[in-house]
Amino acid sequence: MKRILSLLLIVSLTAGSQIWAAKNVALTAEEAIAMLEATSIAQNENESRREAGIKKMAYPALIPVEKGFEKNYERTLINWNWHEILTRVGATAKPNNGSMRDAYLYYLTLRKISNVPVGNTVYRNVGARAFFDLFENVELYKLPLESGKKVNNRFEHFDLYLHELADMDINERQKKAIADIGNNLTGFLVLIYATQISDYENTKKSFSNYKNFDEEVRIVETWANSESFSNTSEHRKLLIEAFGQETYTRWETEHPDLITANRMLGIFAIQLATNVLHSGDKARLDSYKRLFDDLFSNDMPAELFKNEAGAIKNLRAFHKKYLADIAKAEKKAAKGK
Known part of the structure; x- marks a missing residue:
């Protein structure tokens, strides 16, 4: 009986670790950059329409990505609000x-x-x-x-x-x-x-x-004197190591939402950069811990680690639709000539 209970305990613990463990997704820097920049362009266009009171979004395929973020990144959203306060x-x-x-x-x-x-x-x-x-x-x-x-x-x-x-x-x-x-x-x-x-x-x-x-x-x-609540030097180092200095410099002017932890795409950029650089679970989790290491944000590494595979999956799906829409528009324009 004791052996049966021991086996059941081992099974339950193993199952629990499988639920918790995030699966590293193979990702190149080039693919990550393309996905992030496309999503940044799409989100900015959608935001412009929202501000103008236009209901029809330019990129409706991005809406499920945004809703998924609101659902799965509770601690991140709390820290955004806390940073503002x-x-x-x-x-x-x-x-x-x-x-x-x-x-x-x-x-x-x-x-x-x-x-x-x-x-x-x-x-x-x-x-x-x-x-x-x-x-x-x-x-x-x-x-x-x-x-x-x-x-x-x-x-x-x-x-x-x-x-x-x-x-x-x-x-x-x-x-x-x-x-x-x-x-x-x-x-x-x-x-x-x-x-x-x-x-x-x-x-x-x-x-x-x-x-x-x-x-x-x-x-x-x-926090009060920073635009973001991440460890600034570690954040910058991560993005440059993953995507290169040239990309980071370009993002500073063209896609600033990708280099701050205070925006959805900035969080996605952190997750994608971490997956580009590290394949091991511990290495990725440690990377998140270096970015969010104070009393207020030290609950974020687990959240980012847990949701990274889903983030990559959702961005890939959106990017595929984004490219398909561009190809469709170009084909339609060519026919009209």
């Missing part, structure tokens, strides 16, 4: 005379209150929205202090403002918040924090004392 958060540091640490700390603290019910409606992401209302446009809300005290930056000014509100009775507190901020969600959230000032301070303290917080701040600074 952190870029905005980082941009608030200088105009508020604060540091990147200040900006990130106050963003996390205010974001802690996410959903706020008002009557029958639940407003979502209120804390994050309030942060940007308060710190993205420093002229929008002056937040005058009753004490007239001077502080080092506007983040500390906000703390002092909350404490002054907290010291008032509820009626005076509401009256001042509405006068200074308005009868809106941001004003409502400020009142919540002033009323729960101890919780506010404890939340800020817990984030500040978090063991990885300073490392996260370093990553925020890197």
